[in-house]
Amino acid sequence: KNQVEQSPQSLIILEGKNCTLQCNYTVSPFSNLRWYKQDTGRGPVSLTIMTFSENTKSNGRYTATLDADTKQSSLHITASQLSDSASYICVVSAANAGKSTFGDGTTLTVKP
Amino acid sequence: EAGVAQSPRYKIIEKRQSVAFWCNPISGHATLYWYQQILGQGPKLLIQFQNNGVVDDSQLPKDRFSAERLKGVDSTLKIQPAKLEDSAVYLCASSPRGGVSEAFFGQGTRLTVV
Numbered sequence: 001k002n003q004v005e006q007s008p009q010s011l012i013i014l015e016g017k018n019c020t021l022q023c024n025y026t027v028s029p030f031s032n033l034r035w036y037k038q039d040t041g042r043g044p045v046s047l048t049i050m051t052f053s054e055n056t057k058s059n060g061r062y063t064a065t066l067d068a069d070t071k072q073s074s075l076h077i078t079a080s081q082l083s084d085s086a087s088y089i090c091v092v093s094a095a096n097a098g099k100s101t102f103g104d105g106t107t108l109t110v111k112p
Numbered sequence: 113e114a115g116v117a118q119s120p121r122y123k124i125i126e127k128r129q130s131v132a133f134w135c136n137p138i139s140g141h142a143t144l145y146w147y148q149q150i151l152g153q154g155p156k157l158l159i160q161f162q163n164n165g166v167v168d169d170s171q172l173p174k175d176r177f178s179a180e181r182l183k184g185v186d187s188t189l190k191i192q193p194a195k196l197e198d199s200a201v202y203l204c205a206s207s208p209r210g211g212v213s214e215a216f217f218g219q220g221t222r223l224t225v226v
Contacts, residue, residue: 043203043217089154102154
């Protein structure tokens with residue numbers, strides 16, 4: 001069964017600090033992995049998408065890594081800001097039939 | 113480019129009542145998705161349309177949920193009758209082709225069933 005597990009479930013950090021969110025998956029065959037940011041009361045917005053051949057991709061202060069061998073991905077946030085407070089969702093898509101599996105997200109709270 | 117539009121933003125109904133949600137996808141997007149997101153969880157796919165045909169509705173509770181996409185553009189999702197456990201955010205997303213990796217999400221409709 002395809003699964004996506006995210007950790008931690010929630011995280012509180014101080015403004016300006018860095019943090020790393022984890023995503024482990026069992027989706028196979030793998031097609032791509034996407035990190036979404038979901039602000040409270042809003043729909044998810046894509047941050048990065050990674051395919052099998054990519055192991056690092058950056059989008060501003062967000063850097064995603066992918067290890068396709070261990071089936072792990074991480075999202076690193078540098079110099080956090082109050083606006084980074086949100087839920088971060090990992091979505092892994094399978095190559096066959098294009099089905100996607102969503103993680104339950106990590107809720108990040110950045111405090112001043 | 114206009115995004116995915118959903119309405120209403122919020123809805124409160126009593127159990128056993130019916131409710132309908134509306135979604136207008138990004139112009140030209142062939143694929144439309146409806147998701148249910150329960151508080152603290154990731155979105156769960158309810159139904160996927162390709163143009164006006166259903167691609168996947170395996171997780172749609174068909175005894176109470178129905179959805180249609182007329183003319184391959186706008187879509188409505190209906191719940192009749194509603195149960196307390198239907199309280200959730202209902203997200204609509206669209207993508208140019210298939211594959212949620214390209215999808216853009218609307219802001220969602222928050223449903224509270226009391």
